[in-house]
Amino acid sequence: MSNSCSHGQQQKAVAKARRFSLKLKGVIKPEMRDMVRNSLGDGIAMKNVDGALHSFAKGFGIDLEDSISRRSVGRINREGGVAAGIQVGYEFNKANACTLSNDGTTNKHINYESQHIMMNVPTYAPGSNPDAPLSHEVPPAQRFLGIRSAVNHTSETQLQGWKDTIDSYFSMYNASPFGDEDPLDVRDFARAATGMSTDHAEDQKKQFRLFEEWKSLCEREKRGEEALRSASLDDDVYAILWEEIERNIMEAGGDMGWEALSADEKQKREAEAYRRACVRIGQEKIDAMTPEQRRYIELFLWGGCCMHKEMNSIKGGSARMTAFWKEHGLVGPIKLLNKDNRAAAASGDGATKSRVTEAAQGGAIKLCSLAGAVFAHKDKKKGQQDFIRMLKEKRTFTNMEQNVYDALSDIPTLTELCVLILYSQAISHPYMRDVRGVAFVNLLDLGAKHKEVIDFLDLLLRDRQLLLSPSASYETGSLDGKPWERPEAIYAVQRLAPKLPHLEGALIAFLEGARDTWVRFTSEFAEGGKIATASASKKCCTFMKPTNDANEGALGAYHIDVRNKPRLSVEQHSAHKMYQRNDTSSFMKMCFTPAHHKSIMHQVRDQEAAHLPAQSREKQVAAWERVEEQKHAGDAKRKQRAENKAAKEGPVVRVIDLPGLLVKPPIVSILMGHLNWYRAQGDTSIPKNTSLNRKGLVLDALVAAVERYNMLELEAASAEVAEGAQIEVEADAMQGIEDDFSESKAGDY
The missing domain is CATH 1.20.5 (Single alpha-helices involved in coiled-coils or other helix-helix interfaces)
Structure with a gap:
C-alpha cells in the first residue's frame, strides 16, 4: 500500500513538472512575451505563433497550458516596438553625440522613410553594468528607428519625419520609469546630432541644411532657457524679456487689445514670446563663446553614400561614352526598340522611323538592363530564367530577346560592354571592397581613398595599356593591386579587343566622364572644407558608415515583408524589426523591472485607443x-x-488664302492665331514665341508652316490614290479565279 501511494505521488510530481503555464495570474509572463517576439523575428506568422509554441513544447515532452490569441501576439509585438523606442531614449541619454542616416521609397504610391542613428551604447552582456561610462574606443552601434509613411518626399516633410520619430520615442521613454528620473527633450537630440549621411539627391542635401538650421535654433533656445533658469540674471536678459512683453502687447493692439484676448490666446502668445526671448538670450551666450567653442556646438557634417558615388561615376562615364560616337562621326550602338516602336518604325514613313529610332535607347547599359529582365528578372514569374529557346513551342525570340541577341552581335555595343568590364575590374570592385570590406570604417576618413581613385583614373588616362595590353596585370591595372574580381571577364575582353577598333577611344571617353563625376560627387572632402578641417576627435564623434546600405536594406525588407503578408501594417513591421536589430531583448533583460513591463503594456493600449x-x-x-x-x-x-x-492673339484658324495674306498682312495677333493653329497640328519646327519678336519673323514662320502642312497633305493624297489603284489591280487579277470550294466535300481534302 505504501509503495502504491509513493508511486502515485511520483506520477503526480512528474505530471506537474511536465506542465508549464504561459501566464501568471492571467497575464502572459515576460519571458513568454520575449519568446513570442523572437518567434516573429524568425518568420513565424502572428496567427501561427500559439500553435508553434505548443508544437515545440510537445516535442520536448512539456504540456503547455493556456494559449495566446492572435490579438495578444500583435500587442506583444507592439510592446517590443515600444521597448525599442525606450531603448533609443535610454542609450541616447548616455551618449554624447549621434549621427543620422535615412532613405525613402514608395509602395503603392505611398512614400516610406527608413531612419537609423549611430551612437555609443552600453553593453548588455551578462555580468556587465549598463550604467558604466561608455568607452569611446569601441565603435558606435547603429540603431534602427523603423519605417514610417510620409505624405510626400519633400525635404520639409523628411525633417518633420525626424522630429516626429524622435518625439514619439522620447515620449515613450518619458512615460516609462526611466523618464521619471531623467526626462528627455527632442531639442537635445538636435543639439547632439553631429552628422548626416544620405544619398546625393538635392532633396537630401536640402534636408541636411534644414536640419542644421533646426539644430542651431534648438541650441539657442536651450541655452536661453538655461540662462533664464540660472540664479542670477543680467540686466540684458531683463531688457530682452521686457522687449518681448511689449511686442506682444503692441501686436495685440495695445493694453485694451491684449485684455480682450482669450486666456488660451494669451497663453499661446506668451509662450511664443518666451521662445523668442530664449533664442535671443541664447544667441548672446553663443556670441560670447570662443571660436573653438562655437565650432564644437555647431559641428554637423554631411557625407554622401559611397555606393551612390560609384554608381553615379558609371552614369557619368556612360554618358560621355555615348557622346563619343557622335563627336567622332562614328556609327554607335544599335537602337533597341520596344515592340510598339518597332512596329511603328516598320509601318511608318521615313520621318516616323527616324523619330522613333532617335528616341529609342541602345548601348551596353540598356543591353544589361534587358538581359537582367530576360535571364534574372526580380519577379521569378517573368523572364526566361534558366529556360532555353529551343524548348519553346515556336522556338522564336520575343522582341526583348531579339534585342539582346542583336546587341550581342553588334560591335559598338560589345565595345561599350568591354569598357564597362574594364572599369568594374579596375575601379568599381576594388573601391567597393575597401568601403564595404572593413567592419568599422568612418566615412569621414575616406577623403584619401577618394583622392586615390581620382589619381588612379588620371594614371589610366595617361597609360590605357594598363588595361588594354594583352599582358595587363591586376598589380598595375587595379585600384588596390589585388586580383581581378572576375578574371575570366578580363580574358574575354582581351580576346575581343582585336575586333573592336574603337575600344581605346570609348575607354578614354568613359574614364574622362567617370573622373569628372568622381570630382563632383566627392566635393564634401574638398581641401578647406568642413570634413578636411575637422579634427580627429570631431571625426570620431561623427562616425558614419560609408554606405547607406542599412536604410536601403530596411526598405527592401519591408517590400518583401508586405508582399508576403499584405495585411501587415508598417507599425507592426517596424516594431519587430527594431526589436530584432537593436537587440532590445538583451536590453530588457538587463534593465527592465516589473514596472517597466507594466509601462509598455499600458503604452500599447493607449496607442491602440489613439x-x-x-x-x-x-x-x-x-x-x-x-x-x-x-x-x-x-x-x-x-x-x-x-x-x-x-x-490677344486672335482666333486660332487655318490660313485659307496665303497669297492674299502676303499682299496685305494682318496685325501680329491674327498672324499668331494662324501660327497657333499649325502648332496644334503637331508642327514642331515652328520657333518659340519668344524668338518671334518682330512682325516679319512671325510672317516668315507662318509661311514656312503653311508650306510644310500643304506638302504633307499632298503626300497623303498621293499615297491614297496609289493605294486605290493597287486595290483595283488586285480586284482585276481575281476576276479570272473560280471559287469552287462551295461544291467541295470534307472527304476531298
Missing part, C-alpha cells in the same frame, strides 16, 4: 486632396491664361 494607423491614412488623404486642389487651381490659371492669350 488609432494611429487611421490617423496616418487620414493625413495621407488630406495631402492628396491638397495636391488635387492645387492642380485644379493650376488648371484654372492655365485655362485663363490661354483664354487671355487667344483674345
Whole structure:
C-alpha cells in the first residue's frame, strides 16, 4: 500500500513538472512575451505563433497550458516596438553625440522613410553594468528607428519625419520609469546630432541644411532657457524679456487689445514670446563663446553614400561614352526598340522611323538592363530564367530577346560592354571592397581613398595599356593591386579587343566622364572644407558608415515583408524589426523591472485607443486632396491664361488664302492665331514665341508652316490614290479565279 501511494505521488510530481503555464495570474509572463517576439523575428506568422509554441513544447515532452490569441501576439509585438523606442531614449541619454542616416521609397504610391542613428551604447552582456561610462574606443552601434509613411518626399516633410520619430520615442521613454528620473527633450537630440549621411539627391542635401538650421535654433533656445533658469540674471536678459512683453502687447493692439484676448490666446502668445526671448538670450551666450567653442556646438557634417558615388561615376562615364560616337562621326550602338516602336518604325514613313529610332535607347547599359529582365528578372514569374529557346513551342525570340541577341552581335555595343568590364575590374570592385570590406570604417576618413581613385583614373588616362595590353596585370591595372574580381571577364575582353577598333577611344571617353563625376560627387572632402578641417576627435564623434546600405536594406525588407503578408501594417513591421536589430531583448533583460513591463503594456493600449494607423491614412488623404486642389487651381490659371492669350492673339484658324495674306498682312495677333493653329497640328519646327519678336519673323514662320502642312497633305493624297489603284489591280487579277470550294466535300481534302 505504501509503495502504491509513493508511486502515485511520483506520477503526480512528474505530471506537474511536465506542465508549464504561459501566464501568471492571467497575464502572459515576460519571458513568454520575449519568446513570442523572437518567434516573429524568425518568420513565424502572428496567427501561427500559439500553435508553434505548443508544437515545440510537445516535442520536448512539456504540456503547455493556456494559449495566446492572435490579438495578444500583435500587442506583444507592439510592446517590443515600444521597448525599442525606450531603448533609443535610454542609450541616447548616455551618449554624447549621434549621427543620422535615412532613405525613402514608395509602395503603392505611398512614400516610406527608413531612419537609423549611430551612437555609443552600453553593453548588455551578462555580468556587465549598463550604467558604466561608455568607452569611446569601441565603435558606435547603429540603431534602427523603423519605417514610417510620409505624405510626400519633400525635404520639409523628411525633417518633420525626424522630429516626429524622435518625439514619439522620447515620449515613450518619458512615460516609462526611466523618464521619471531623467526626462528627455527632442531639442537635445538636435543639439547632439553631429552628422548626416544620405544619398546625393538635392532633396537630401536640402534636408541636411534644414536640419542644421533646426539644430542651431534648438541650441539657442536651450541655452536661453538655461540662462533664464540660472540664479542670477543680467540686466540684458531683463531688457530682452521686457522687449518681448511689449511686442506682444503692441501686436495685440495695445493694453485694451491684449485684455480682450482669450486666456488660451494669451497663453499661446506668451509662450511664443518666451521662445523668442530664449533664442535671443541664447544667441548672446553663443556670441560670447570662443571660436573653438562655437565650432564644437555647431559641428554637423554631411557625407554622401559611397555606393551612390560609384554608381553615379558609371552614369557619368556612360554618358560621355555615348557622346563619343557622335563627336567622332562614328556609327554607335544599335537602337533597341520596344515592340510598339518597332512596329511603328516598320509601318511608318521615313520621318516616323527616324523619330522613333532617335528616341529609342541602345548601348551596353540598356543591353544589361534587358538581359537582367530576360535571364534574372526580380519577379521569378517573368523572364526566361534558366529556360532555353529551343524548348519553346515556336522556338522564336520575343522582341526583348531579339534585342539582346542583336546587341550581342553588334560591335559598338560589345565595345561599350568591354569598357564597362574594364572599369568594374579596375575601379568599381576594388573601391567597393575597401568601403564595404572593413567592419568599422568612418566615412569621414575616406577623403584619401577618394583622392586615390581620382589619381588612379588620371594614371589610366595617361597609360590605357594598363588595361588594354594583352599582358595587363591586376598589380598595375587595379585600384588596390589585388586580383581581378572576375578574371575570366578580363580574358574575354582581351580576346575581343582585336575586333573592336574603337575600344581605346570609348575607354578614354568613359574614364574622362567617370573622373569628372568622381570630382563632383566627392566635393564634401574638398581641401578647406568642413570634413578636411575637422579634427580627429570631431571625426570620431561623427562616425558614419560609408554606405547607406542599412536604410536601403530596411526598405527592401519591408517590400518583401508586405508582399508576403499584405495585411501587415508598417507599425507592426517596424516594431519587430527594431526589436530584432537593436537587440532590445538583451536590453530588457538587463534593465527592465516589473514596472517597466507594466509601462509598455499600458503604452500599447493607449496607442491602440489613439488609432494611429487611421490617423496616418487620414493625413495621407488630406495631402492628396491638397495636391488635387492645387492642380485644379493650376488648371484654372492655365485655362485663363490661354483664354487671355487667344483674345490677344486672335482666333486660332487655318490660313485659307496665303497669297492674299502676303499682299496685305494682318496685325501680329491674327498672324499668331494662324501660327497657333499649325502648332496644334503637331508642327514642331515652328520657333518659340519668344524668338518671334518682330512682325516679319512671325510672317516668315507662318509661311514656312503653311508650306510644310500643304506638302504633307499632298503626300497623303498621293499615297491614297496609289493605294486605290493597287486595290483595283488586285480586284482585276481575281476576276479570272473560280471559287469552287462551295461544291467541295470534307472527304476531298
